[in-house]
Structure formats: C-alpha cells, structure tokens
Amino acid sequence: MTLGWQITRSAAEGGDATVALVDLDDDALHPPADQGGDVTVDVTWSSLNYKDALAFSGNPGVARISPLVPGIDVVGTVAASTHAAWVAGDRVLLNGAGAGETRHGGLAGRAVLDGDTLVATPPVFTDAHAAGIGTAGFTAMLAVLALERHAITEGDVLVTGASGGLGGFAIALLARAGFTVTASTGRAEHAADLHELGASTVIDRGELDRESRPLESQRFDAVVDTVGGRSLATALAQLRQGGAAVACGNAASAALETTVMPFILRGVALLGVNSTVSALPLRQQAWRRLATDLDAVIVDRIARPIPLAEARSAAAELLAGRVRGRLSVSIGDLP
Numbered sequence: 001m002t003l004g005w006q007i008t009r010s011a012a013e014g015g016d017a018t019v020a021l022v023d024l025d026d027d028a029l030h031p032p033a034d035q036g037g038d039v040t041v042d043v044t045w046s047s048l049n050y051k052d053a054l055a056f057s058g059n060p061g062v063a064r065i066s067p068l069v070p071g072i073d074v075v076g077t078v079a080a081s082t083h084a085a086w087v088a089g090d091r092v093l094l095n096g097a098g099a100g101e102t103r104h105g106g107l108a109g110r111a112v113l114d115g116d117t118l119v120a121t122p123p124v125f126t127d128a129h130a131a132g133i134g135t136a137g138f139t140a141m142l143a144v145l146a147l148e149r150h151a152i153t154e155g156d157v158l159v160t161g162a163s164g165g166l167g168g169f170a171i172a173l174l175a176r177a178g179f180t181v182t183a184s185t186g187r188a189e190h191a192a193d194l195h196e197l198g199a200s201t202v203i204d205r206g207e208l209d210r211e212s213r214p215l216e217s218q219r220f221d222a223v224v225d226t227v228g229g230r231s232l233a234t235a236l237a238q239l240r241q242g243g244a245a246v247a248c249g250n251a252a253s254a255a256l257e258t259t260v261m262p263f264i265l266r267g268v269a270l271l272g273v274n275s276t277v278s279a280l281p282l283r284q285q286a287w288r289r290l291a292t293d294l295d296a297v298i299v300d301r302i303a304r305p306i307p308l309a310e311a312r313s314a315a316a317e318l319l320a321g322r323v324r325g326r327l328s329v330s331i332g333d334l335p
C-alpha cells in the first residue's frame with residue numbers, strides 16, 4: 001500500500017469528481033491495459049502544474065481515466081524493472097507522456113511507468129530540484145532548443161507570462177544562452193525577481209495584450225510565449241526579419257488572430273512545442289542541457305515545496321491564479 005491522491009469522476013455528465021488522499025494497492029496503481037508498465041518507481045517528488053489543478057477539479061480533458069492518480073511530473077528511484085534500460089536503484093524522472101492524464105502519475109508514493117519514456121535524473125540535480133524544474137523547466141528548454149534548430153541563438157527575446165513557472169525558466173535559460181531578455185508580466189511588483197532570473201527589461205503585459213497592427217516596430221529576434229491570444233499576435237507583429245516565436249501556452253487565451261503579413265513580409269516563423277508527446281531523444285537532450293545550463297539556485301527561486309497533503313488546496317489556489325512561480329510536491333515528509 002502507498003499513500004496517494006485519487007480522483008474519481010462522477011458517472012453523471014458534468015457531475016463533481018471525488019478527490020481523496022487514500023491508501024492505494026498495486027491494482028489501483030496499474031496502468032491501463034493498452035499502456036506499458038515495466039518499471040515500478042518509488043516516487044520521491046512530483047509537482048503541481050496547471051494541468052494537475054484541472055485534474056483535481058475532475059476536468060475530463062485532463063483526467064482521462066477514472067479513477068486517476070494525478071501528477072504529470074514523476075521523480076524517484078526504480079524499485080523494480082523488466083525494462084532493459086533500467087535496474088533497481090536508478091534515479092529517474094518523467095514529464096508528461098500521459099502520466100496524470102491517461103495513466104496514473106506522480107502524486108502517490110509509487111508509480112508503474114513505461115521504461116521507454118523515462119529519463120535518468122541528471123546527477124547535478126536532487127530529486128527535489130528535478131521536480132522543481134519539472135514540466136515547466138523542461139518545456140522552457142524545449143523552446144530554447146526549438147529556436148536553436150531555427151538557427152536563432154542570440155539577440156533580443158521576449159518572454160510572456162514571465163512570473164509563471166515556464167516563463168521564469170525561459171528567462172533564466174535564454175539569459176544563460178546569451179540572449180537579451182525582455183520579460184512581460186501582469187505583476188510589475190515582482191519585476192526585481194524577474195531581473196534576478198536574468199531579464200534585462202521588464203514590461204507590463206498591457207503593452208502586448210491589446211489590438212495590434214499587422215506590422216509594428218521591429219523589437220525582437222525571438223519570442224517565447226506562454227499566454228497566447230492578443231499578446232502573441234502583438235509579439236508576432238514586433239518580430240524582426242527572420243525572427244521566430246515559440247508558442248508554448250495559452251494562459252490568457254487559446255485564440256490567435258493575426259495576419260499573414262509578419263510571415264510574408266518579415267519571413268518570421270511560428271514554432272510549437274508539446275512537452276507531453278516529445279520523443280525520448282529530445283527529452284534526453286533537453287535534460288542534458290538543463291543539467292549544464294540551469295543552476296539549482298534558479299530552481300530554488302522559482303519553485304516552492306509543499307507536502308503531498310496540501311496538493312488539493314494548492315490546486316484550487318493555482319486555478320484561482322493565486323500561485324506565483326511553481327510548486328514542487330514532496331511525497332514523503334518535507335526535508
């Protein structure tokens with residue numbers, strides 16, 4: 001038996017979900033029959049992402065099986081394995097790949113996972129730091145790699161949703177890579193924190209979240225966008241010749257109303273990243289780079305640990321927009 005959160009959706013359409021911190025036996029942790037489960041992990045840390053908060057509310061778009069152990073990030077040690085790549089004692093992590101959505105995730109003491117999706121936890125990071133980075137840091141790294149594949153390795157970059165988890169890691173990673181970072185935020189009172197992460201300039205999100213013209217003054221070589229909507233449309237109109245925007249999130253809106261002008265007159269590109277379905281070689285590459293480019297001090301600035309028992313109330317806070325940065329979740333007692 002192991003302690004973990006379990007979300008059971010109501011059979012009635014639109015009915016409330018039952019959420020409980022319960023003792024889970026092996027049957028309750030087993031993955032659905034169509035998904036691999038050749039590695040059992042003793043989970044030490046997970047985290048609380050927006051998707052996890054939606055799962056706690058019983059959102060059927062995230063909690064795709066019922067009952068479900070939520071938690072899209074899993075960090076821990078292999079307890080047993082029949083997968084050729086992993087043996088008991090290996091430190092491993094997982095971001096997405098269905099965890100906490102279509103199969104049981106990290107908010108429990110044990111997880112039964114598919115060895116083909118696991119990444120070795122870089123030795124430079126503790127389990128707490130690996131969970132603090134989690135999907136947000138991993139996705140920020142994917143955004144940097146997407147720009148590099150597009151041959152954009154320096155210049156002026158805009159990061160939106162800067163005080164969010166993804167935004168914070170994007171600022172730190174882009175500054176470290178040599179970009180000059182402008183951070184856009186709705187919480188100007190935290191500008192000093194964004195400068196500490198590596199932002200040279202902090203702007204109010206109102207500068208972007210407005211009706212924009214098809215082409216505006218050219219300000220940025222690249223954009224890492226976590227909010228979508230009008231901010232992304234304005235950012236596209238402000239990209240320099242040959243620039244690129246990476247669409248990572250939709251914290252403001254999933255809509256994007258733009259024109260073809262930035263694309264056909266300035267040759268800009270709109271790139272996308274999806275951390276959930278990333279192939280294993282890309283996962284491994286991203287975590288290798290995180291290990292060299294991200295100081296644990298930065299993780300401590302962005303992520304705050306909470307105990308497992310607080311995950312449900314923290315999820316409600318997150319949905320209400322009252323959480324800044326990121327929450328990592330300790331499965332055992334908080335150190």
Ligand SMILES: NC(=O)c1ccc[n+]([C@@H]2O[C@H](COP(=O)([O-])OP(=O)(O)OC[C@H]3O[C@@H](n4cnc5c(N)ncnc54)[C@H](OP(=O)(O)O)[C@@H]3O)[C@@H](O)[C@H]2O)c1
Nearest residue numbers: 139161162163164165166185186248249250251252274275
């Ligand atoms: N593509 C992927 O694989 C992937 C992976 C992880 C997350 N995501 C998505 O990326 C987004 C950010 O994730 P996160 O973990 O960083 O979330 P988060 O910690 O909740 O941060 C989101 C940030 O967006 C800004 N924001 C919130 N509401 C806004 C609004 N109405 N208008 C403009 N800005 C607003 C806020 O920043 P300021 O207060 O600084 O303005 C907030 O801190 C989410 O949409 C998430 O679903 C995508």
